[in-house]
Amino acid sequence: MGLLTGLRDSITRVTDRLFSASDPKRIGIYGPPNAGKTTLANRVARDWTGDAVGPESHVPHETRRARRKENVEIERNGSTVTIDIVDTPGVTTKVDYKEFLEHDIDEEDAVRRSREATEGVAEAMHWLREDVDGVIYVLDSTEDPFTQVNTMLIGIIESQDLPVLIFANKTDLNGSNVKRIGDAFPQHETVPLSALEGDNMDEVYDKIAEYFG
Amino acid sequence: MPHQCTNCERVFADGSKEMLSGCPDCGGSKFQFKPDSATDTAASDDDDRVGTVTASDPPDTASDPMRSSDADTADPTPTDAAAPTTTSPPSSAADSEGEVIETESDPNVLDPTENSAQADARRDVVTRDELDDVSDPPQRSDDPARTIPPDTAASPGIDDLREELNDQFESIKILEPGQYELNLMELYDRQECIISLQEDGHYVIEVADAWRDDA
Numbered sequence: 001m002g003l004l005t006g007l008r009d010s011i012t013r014v015t016d017r018l019f020s021a022s023d024p025k026r027i028g029i030y031g032p033p034n035a036g037k038t039t040l041a042n043r044v045a046r047d048w049t050g051d052a053v054g055p056e057s058h059v060p061h062e063t064r065r066a067r068r069k070e071n072v073e074i075e076r077n078g079s080t081v082t083i084d085i086v087d088t089p090g091v092t093t094k095v096d097y098k099e100f101l102e103h104d105i106d107e108e109d110a111v112r113r114s115r116e117a118t119e120g121v122a123e124a125m126h127w128l129r130e131d132v133d134g135v136i137y138v139l140d141s142t143e144d145p146f147t148q149v150n151t152m153l154i155g156i157i158e159s160q161d162l163p164v165l166i167f168a169n170k171t172d173l174n175g176s177n178v179k180r181i182g183d184a185f186p187q188h189e190t191v192p193l194s195a196l197e198g199d200n201m202d203e204v205y206d207k208i209a210e211y212f213g
Numbered sequence: 214m215p216h217q218c219t220n221c222e223r224v225f226a227d228g229s230k231e232m233l234s235g236c237p238d239c240g241g242s243k244f245q246f247k248p249d250s251a252t253d254t255a256a257s258d259d260d261d262r263v264g265t266v267t268a269s270d271p272p273d274t275a276s277d278p279m280r281s282s283d284a285d286t287a288d289p290t291p292t293d294a295a296a297p298t299t300t301s302p303p304s305s306a307a308d309s310e311g312e313v314i315e316t317e318s319d320p321n322v323l324d325p326t327e328n329s330a331q332a333d334a335r336r337d338v339v340t341r342d343e344l345d346d347v348s349d350p351p352q353r354s355d356d357p358a359r360t361i362p363p364d365t366a367a368s369p370g371i372d373d374l375r376e377e378l379n380d381q382f383e384s385i386k387i388l389e390p391g392q393y394e395l396n397l398m399e400l401y402d403r404q405e406c407i408i409s410l411q412e413d414g415h416y417v418i419e420v421a422d423a424w425r426d427d428a
Contacts, residue, residue, distance in 0.1 A: 092395065093395050094393070094394055094395070097390075098391075115393075119410055122400050123406060
């Protein structure tokens with residue numbers, strides 16, 4: 001059953017690519033909570049459409065539903081690459097409402113946020129299976145990248161044969177260590193950036209056009 | 214006397230389909246089977262048991278209005294005390310609960326010597342009318358197979374329900390409201406998408422497109 005399902009998914013994915021080559025690629029922005037995914041999505045969307053994707057926050061799991069910004073046209077080297085950006089909730093293996101209590105959120109609201117965040121992770125994993133053509137994997141470069149979640153997600157993305165770019169975010173912070181991320185996933189290209197400050201965004205757009213155009 | 218309910222001891226005629234949906238009298242789902250060759254000895258054992266249960270458990274009999282009328286008329290087993298109990302083999306196993314076997318798993322049912330009525334009961338599909346007749350038997354609170362948890366606080370608690378759901382859905386483990394453990398691989402592998410977690414631990418899922426008619 002699993003084999004047949006996988007085969008069907010593969011065929012669907014291949015045919016989708018064959019018959020919709022001109023459609024915008026749907027690029028999922030994945031990563032652990034608080035890596036700066038929404039900040040990056042907003043940066044890209046604002047740079048090319050003038051709109052934002054969603055609210056940014058230092059509170060983890062602020063994004064609890066996948067948000068999509070369609071038809072983002074990125075111009076590089078005289079040509080245009082059109083993508084749909086999907087900002088996803090941070091992926092984690094544990095969600096605890098007590099985490100929210102540290103951010104002056106009352107318990108009832110914290111429990112609700114926790115439930116929504118869990119739903120969001122489930123949704124993000126489902127999108128990864130069904131609905132994305134490529135992945136931008138965002139990591140906080142001040143944090144250790146050798147985690148179960150990162151290893152598992154990168155493994156899933158590789159098993160799907162999806163094009164993936166790893167963004168080492170928050171290079172503006174002390175303690176940023178881009179090399180550690182590059183060493184953790186040497187099979188993929190790592191692009192340093194600060195989505196908050198807009199640092200190195202030219203290279204970011206070059207790579208997006210190269211990988212997903 | 215091939216079958217007898219182990220709860221109320223109602224006897225079913227050879228080939229009867231009544232018991233396929235549980236005993237119509239008490240709702241019991243276990244029956245003991247006695248092939249023809251063992252009828253004599255079984256009758257003696259059963260007679261002993263009938264006498265014992267009836268004597269020691271009068272409130273149960275009295276509390277079951279259907280049994281007092283139906284069981285007497287439907288029970289063709291001679292219940293007189295003249296049964297030759299002394300001729301039955303004094304098997305301790307035969308008197309124990311170990312003798313009680315599920316009808317479905319009874320190897321004797323597949324005996325090539327089974328008669329047409331037995332074969333018919335095993336092969337035929339019960340009709341709607343027959344189902345309706347036995348679809349609402351009296352409940353016995355001590356029969357776990359028939360006991361439906363009431364929707365009250367006295368029912369198995371929310372913790373039990375949560376535990377049960379966790380066993381069924383390994384993708385999200387609810388430790389307590391607001392605390393969750395997620396199995397990312399399971400979530401990824403699921404065809405259906407969990408779109409909502411309910412307070413009581415239930416899930417709302419969105420089925421995959423492939424399951425829909427227009428897919």
